[in-house]
Amino acid sequence: xxxxxxxxxxxxxxxxxxxxxxxxxxxxxxxxxxxxxxxxxxxxxxxxxxxxxxxxxxxxxxxxxxxxxxxxxxxxxxxxxxxxxxxxxxxxxxxxxxxxxxxxxxxxxxxxxxxxxxxxxxxxxxxxxxxxxxxxxxxxxxxxxxxxxxxxxxxxxxxxxxxxxxxxxxxxxxxxxxxxxxxxxxxxxxxxxxxxxxxxxxxxxxxxxxxxxxxxxxxxxxxxxxxxxxxxxxxxxxxxxxxxxxxxxxxxxxxxxxxxxxxxxxxxxxxxxxxxxxxxxxxxxxxx
Amino acid sequence: xxxxxxxxxxxxxxxxxxxxxxxxxxxxxxxxxxxxxxxxxxxxxxxxxxxxxxxxxxxxxxxxxxxxxxxxxxxxxxxxxxxxxxxxxxxxxxxxxxxxxxxxxxxxxxxxxxxxxxxxxxxxxxxxxxxxxxxxxxxxxxxxxxxxxxxxxxxxxxxxxxxxxxxxxxxxxxxxxxxxxxxxxxxxxxxxxxxxxxxxxxxxxxxxxxxxxxxxxxxxxxxxxxxxxxxxxxxxxxxxxxxxxxxxxxxxxxxxxxxxxxxxxxxxxxxxxxxxxxxxxxxxxxxx
Numbered sequence: 037x038x039x040x041x042x043x044x045x046x047x048x049x050x051x052x053x054x055x056x057x058x059x060x061x062x063x064x065x066x067x068x069x070x071x072x073x074x075x076x077x078x079x080x081x082x083x084x085x086x087x088x089x090x091x092x093x094x095x096x097x098x099x100x101x102x103x104x105x106x107x108x109x110x111x112x113x114x115x116x117x118x119x120x121x122x123x124x125x126x127x128x129x130x131x132x133x134x135x136x137x138x139x140x141x142x143x144x145x146x147x148x149x150x151x152x153x154x155x156x157x158x159x160x161x162x163x164x165x166x167x168x169x170x171x172x173x174x175x176x177x178x179x180x181x182x183x184x185x186x187x188x189x190x191x192x193x194x195x196x197x198x199x200x201x202x203x204x205x206x207x208x209x210x211x212x213x214x215x216x217x218x219x220x221x222x223x224x225x226x227x228x229x230x231x232x233x234x235x236x237x238x239x240x241x242x243x244x245x246x247x248x249x250x251x252x253x254x255x256x257x258x259x260x261x262x263x264x265x266x267x268x269x270x271x272x273x274x275x276x277x278x279x280x281x282x283x284x285x286x287x288x289x290x291x292x293x294x295x296x297x298x299x300x301x302x303x304x305x306x307x308x309x310x311x312x313x314x315x316x317x318x319x320x321x322x323x324x
Numbered sequence: 325x326x327x328x329x330x331x332x333x334x335x336x337x338x339x340x341x342x343x344x345x346x347x348x349x350x351x352x353x354x355x356x357x358x359x360x361x362x363x364x365x366x367x368x369x370x371x372x373x374x375x376x377x378x379x380x381x382x383x384x385x386x387x388x389x390x391x392x393x394x395x396x397x398x399x400x401x402x403x404x405x406x407x408x409x410x411x412x413x414x415x416x417x418x419x420x421x422x423x424x425x426x427x428x429x430x431x432x433x434x435x436x437x438x439x440x441x442x443x444x445x446x447x448x449x450x451x452x453x454x455x456x457x458x459x460x461x462x463x464x465x466x467x468x469x470x471x472x473x474x475x476x477x478x479x480x481x482x483x484x485x486x487x488x489x490x491x492x493x494x495x496x497x498x499x500x501x502x503x504x505x506x507x508x509x510x511x512x513x514x515x516x517x518x519x520x521x522x523x524x525x526x527x528x529x530x531x532x533x534x535x536x537x538x539x540x541x542x543x544x545x546x547x548x549x550x551x552x553x554x555x556x557x558x559x560x561x562x563x564x565x566x567x568x569x570x571x572x573x574x575x576x577x578x579x580x581x582x583x584x585x586x587x588x589x590x591x592x593x594x595x596x597x598x599x600x601x602x603x604x605x606x607x608x609x610x611x612x
Contacts, residue, residue, distance in 0.1 A: 162543040182540045224532040225541040229549040232520050235581035237607040244512040250610050252470045253513040255450040259611050260548040261517040266608045269601040276589050287586050293523035298575050301564050313557040316525040320554045322538050
């Protein structure tokens with residue numbers, strides 16, 4: 037099995053490590069547009085070789101498109117075009133491509149009518165850290181986490197089966213849903229947490245001009261709540277933009293909740309504050 | 325050195341563990357109003373004995389008032405009254421009492437004119453977890469964290485020195501500030517993170533009615549951002565109430581930042597979203 041990873045950041049790099057070590061791939065080649073990151077990925081040993089995109093596509097059984105979703109929307113049709121050219125030229129193309137992006141609807145719409153659509157599987161491994169780049173890649177990143185496969189009926193059974201084997205090798209629990217549900221649910225659970233965390237960082241940096249105070253007074257609580265505010269703009273700008281409609285709804289609910297706290301605190305309504313906190317505590321039942 | 329801990333929850337219990345193990349206290353007695361928690365604290369071995377409040381005060385060189393700040397405001401004058409009675413009866417009282425609460429101004433105002441004020445030291449160890457009760461107590465909770473001493477000029481030098489020795493034994497970095505600055509800065513850095521986290525939990529529980537989806541889609545990012553939403557109402561209701569004025573200011577700034585994101589996302593302003601995220605990323609320079 038030859039694996040090609042397009043985009044050697046946290047997700048692509050971490051997949052490269054485990055899929056090679058655990059024997060899923062005999063060879064891992066990579067494509068990386070940023071020359072510094074490409075040199076680092078080779079030096080760290082994430083991939084066996086860095087290749088130009090066309091060569092990587094032409095030599096990989098399975099391609100993982102692990103670039104920010106704005107770039108993925110532009111690149112995916114081109115990769116399927118290369119598959120088509122190969123089929124026209126040689127009579128067959130047995131390659132599969134997956135993406136690993138955090139929004140799925142726009143990608144799915146973009147290639148919905150592509151003649152090679154069945155060679156593409158839309159996936160989202162629910163794992164990550166606030167760090168990015170090949171230096172952030174680590175073994176075991178996906179172990180035990182959820183891996184989502186979207187619109188699997190639009191992919192060929194053979195392609196879906198291959199991807200299931202890959203995620204099984206990464207020890208992920210597989211979940212199946214359609215692309216538009218995926219984008220609703222990830223807005224509700226994952227994307228909103230990034231907005232609240234970015235806004236918290238902006239607030240603290242704005243109100244507390246003394247950085248030494250922030251450092252001194254940041255107990256573990258603040259650090260964990262603000263952790264996601266270190267996340268990269270390259271990754272999150274296209275996610276927020278592509279998932280706009282779902283995000284606006286959840287932001288509006290969130291603004292209501294903050295305003296509920298504001299009102300209760302403003303009017304010294306201790307019973308009201310208690311009710312809000314005890315309602316929020318229900319999250320304990322779900323998240324350990 | 326006989327240490328008396330009033331309130332055997334996460335903070336009081338964790339202090340009891342390390343101050344005994346590390347030799348600061350020869351004997352640790354405790355006061356606990358909740359009978360289940362009292363029995364648990366004795367069974368776990370957090371304290372040598374549970375005593376009634378009066379007896380604990382009458383036999384301890386150093387008392388740690390580790391109850392929620394609403395109760396602390398009610399109990400602290402009574403403890404200083406007992407010190408005064410002892411001085412009147414015997415000619416001397418050499419006992420010291422500290423509190424470990426997250427708001428300091430109301431406590432400081434409450435005992436400002438008390439004739440035994442110099443026997444009290446206002447402190448705030450910046451450490452904790454989202455768990456509470458004697459079961460949550462753990463060794464090493466305070467190691468390396470900041471410990472704040474407020475209005476130390478109102479305490480006797482001997483009392484301050486004793487408390488400095490105690491926090492040194494807990495491996496805390498000491499910081500000195502006045503009570504009103506303390507409340508401003510903790511609102512800006514610590515208290516607001518709890519509000520954003522409670523509101524996030526309420527939002528997700530409201531929008532995402534399917535709890536299995538929350539569990540499945542909660543990557544590490546959501547879990548860490550929502551962690552503080554497990555915190556107890558008993559502790560946080562009086563903090564929010566006592567720190568109302570500072571909190572309202574920081575909540576208003578926070579609402580502005582969330583609205584900045586809302587506007588940029590609503591108008592597909594990708595440059596605006598990028599600027600907000602990159603501004604927020606500055607927190608990386610301060611928080612590891």
